[in-house]
Amino acid sequence: MTALLEVEDLRVAYGKIEAVKGISFSVDAGQIVTLIGTNGAGKTTTLRTLSGLIKPRGGQIKFNGKSLKKVPAHDIVALGLAHSPEGRHIFPRMTIEDNLLLGAFLRKDKEGIQQDVQRAYDLFPILGERRKQAAGTLSGGEQQMLAMGRALMSRPKLLMLDEPSMGLSPIMMQKIMATIAELKAQGTTILLVEQNAQAALSLADQGHVMEIGNVVLSGPGRELLVNEDVRKAYLGED
Amino acid sequence: MHELPQQLVNGLLLGSMYGLVAIGYTMVYGIVQLINFAHGEIFMTGGFGALTVWMMLPSGSTMWVALPLMLIGAVFVATTIAVAAERFAYRPLRNAPRLAPLITAIGLSIALQQAVWAWYPGATSSLVFPEIPGGPFHLGSITIQTGDIFLLIAAPISMAFLGFFVKKTRTGRGMQATAQDPDTAKLMGVNTDRIITTAFALGAVFAAVGAVAYGLKYGEVNFKMGFLLGLKAFTAAVLGGIGNIYGAMVGGLVLGLAETLTTVYVAEIPGLEQLGGQSWGNTWAFVLLILVLLFRPQGLLGQRVADRV
Numbered sequence: 317m318t319a320l321l322e323v324e325d326l327r328v329a330y331g332k333i334e335a336v337k338g339i340s341f342s343v344d345a346g347q348i349v350t351l352i353g354t355n356g357a358g359k360t361t362t363l364r365t366l367s368g369l370i371k372p373r374g375g376q377i378k379f380n381g382k383s384l385k386k387v388p389a390h391d392i393v394a395l396g397l398a399h400s401p402e403g404r405h406i407f408p409r410m411t412i413e414d415n416l417l418l419g420a421f422l423r424k425d426k427e428g429i430q431q432d433v434q435r436a437y438d439l440f441p442i443l444g445e446r447r448k449q450a451a452g453t454l455s456g457g458e459q460q461m462l463a464m465g466r467a468l469m470s471r472p473k474l475l476m477l478d479e480p481s482m483g484l485s486p487i488m489m490q491k492i493m494a495t496i497a498e499l500k501a502q503g504t505t506i507l508l509v510e511q512n513a514q515a516a517l518s519l520a521d522q523g524h525v526m527e528i529g530n531v532v533l534s535g536p537g538r539e540l541l542v543n544e545d546v547r548k549a550y551l552g553e554d
Numbered sequence: 555m556h557e558l559p560q561q562l563v564n565g566l567l568l569g570s571m572y573g574l575v576a577i578g579y580t581m582v583y584g585i586v587q588l589i590n591f592a593h594g595e596i597f598m599t600g601g602f603g604a605l606t607v608w609m610m611l612p613s614g615s616t617m618w619v620a621l622p623l624m625l626i627g628a629v630f631v632a633t634t635i636a637v638a639a640e641r642f643a644y645r646p647l648r649n650a651p652r653l654a655p656l657i658t659a660i661g662l663s664i665a666l667q668q669a670v671w672a673w674y675p676g677a678t679s680s681l682v683f684p685e686i687p688g689g690p691f692h693l694g695s696i697t698i699q700t701g702d703i704f705l706l707i708a709a710p711i712s713m714a715f716l717g718f719f720v721k722k723t724r725t726g727r728g729m730q731a732t733a734q735d736p737d738t739a740k741l742m743g744v745n746t747d748r749i750i751t752t753a754f755a756l757g758a759v760f761a762a763v764g765a766v767a768y769g770l771k772y773g774e775v776n777f778k779m780g781f782l783l784g785l786k787a788f789t790a791a792v793l794g795g796i797g798n799i800y801g802a803m804v805g806g807l808v809l810g811l812a813e814t815l816t817t818v819y820v821a822e823i824p825g826l827e828q829l830g831g832q833s834w835g836n837t838w839a840f841v842l843l844i845l846v847l848l849f850r851p852q853g854l855l856g857q858r859v860a861d862r863v
Contacts, residue, residue: 393742410734418727421731
């Protein structure tokens with residue numbers, strides 16, 4: 317079986333500063349794979365490169381067997397790679413419903429889109445209650461739900477979530493993590509970037525620890541969770 | 555107070571012409587944060603496009619046949635120049651410091667004026683624009699000049715079309731998304747380069763409609779007509795809240811009313827007799843701009859919803 321996403325020796329730089337220094341990992345269909353690490357480790361840069369917002373300096377990205385290196389950002393989502401960005405980035409002055417519809421921007425099947433809007437409301441009932449409200453008026457957690465719902469609207473083969481728990485209350489964070497587990501149970505493949513290593517590793521089939529642009533440790537989520545180095549560095553134990 | 559209703563109508567008509575041109579400023583600004591100072595000249599080339607079509611038509615063509623063709627000519631010329639300007643003058647500077655495209659816009663504005671002056675036959679002075687035949691149109695005590703009838707019909711239709719386009723079409727939604735967050739719009743599959751081109755083109759379409767209205771209203775076109783009108787339209791866009799397309803129209807109407815009413819009525823205020831009349835209309839229009847910016851810097855319809863981060 318070949319991986320859905322294969323990243324090989326990926327290098328990304330901002331000017332002279334190399335933010336990602338040759339990382340390799342893969343994501344199999346149906347899995348949750350997580351990248352954990354501190355601020356500045358290169359996790360967000362990696363995701364932004366995968367979705368085409370940043371051009372890599374070197375290495376290979378293969379999605380579904382096709383190289384993404386020459387594909388512009390706006391065509392990548394059509395291939396089945398959706399990205400819910402760090403900081404949520406919902407469209408604040410558009411309604412919740414219009415935000416969701418933008419997630420389906422490239423789809424033409426009106427009925428399917430309507431079904432998926434309904435599915436997003438089933439997944440996050442609060443969004444349905446406020447569908448005509450400007451998205452900028454939502455709380456942080458609600459905006460996160462919207463960002464995830466919006467990313468799902470393209471019916472992605474692979475959903476990339478960047479820091480979905482950032483800035484959320486513990487209750488809201490649990491709710492988001494439960495949703496991620498639910499999405500996996502429904503068959504969605506997920507690449508999860510998190511600073512909350514505990515939560516991310518508990519969910520993940522496979523985890524990769526990043527430090528200043530390198531993957532320093534990889535393994536099944538549950539193994540990393542009990543790994544001494546990981547516990548010391550990321551789970552606040554000494 | 556003489557003929558207040560008449561002056562209100564005059565002001566609204568003038569204002570809707572400003573509004574049509576203001577849309578182009580506000581739309582481009584909303585999407586690429588560029589004040590396209592060449593937009594006034596794009597408006598001007600629209601006027602010359604319409605005139606060229608008129609001169610190519612067999613003499614004796616009626617206005618009812620000619621006008622739609624002139625409108626197509628205006629739209630074609632203005633849109634072509636706007637799209638070319640975006641592609642070749644602004645796009646290469648997309649990631650340059652803000653000042654670079656701004657200076658380019660001013661340069662392009664001068665270049666377009668001079669190109670028309672130098673190369674359009676007879677354009678070194680004003681050229682006569684055809685008239686709609688028939689006398690003025692009376693509605694109770696209000697008179698609408700024949701030249702203004704086009705504006706009366708075209709401005710509301712244009713606005714309704716624009717509102718529909720932005721709110722209801724897929725491209726319109728892509729446009730809103732690009733204006734609010736271009737990177738995230740790309741993640742949704744929006745081809746932001748194409749959206750930027752569309753914004754320039756659409757702005758040029760409305761400017762071209764405005765240019766035909768200008769020609770009919772004043773009976774002439776000239777290579778400088780985009781300068782003051784462009785400045786006024788830009789003022790209207792800022793007045794309404796730059797980036798907001800409804801603001802552009804509201805700003806245009808407010809500006810047109812202010813200019814017309816101050817022109818007529820300031821002279822009737824005892825002690826201010828010398829500050830009324832045509833020559834002061836522009837002054838008052840810009841005084842209004844300064845006042846609005848002092849007390850409401852975001853413009854009349856500026857950002858209503860707070861963006862939570």
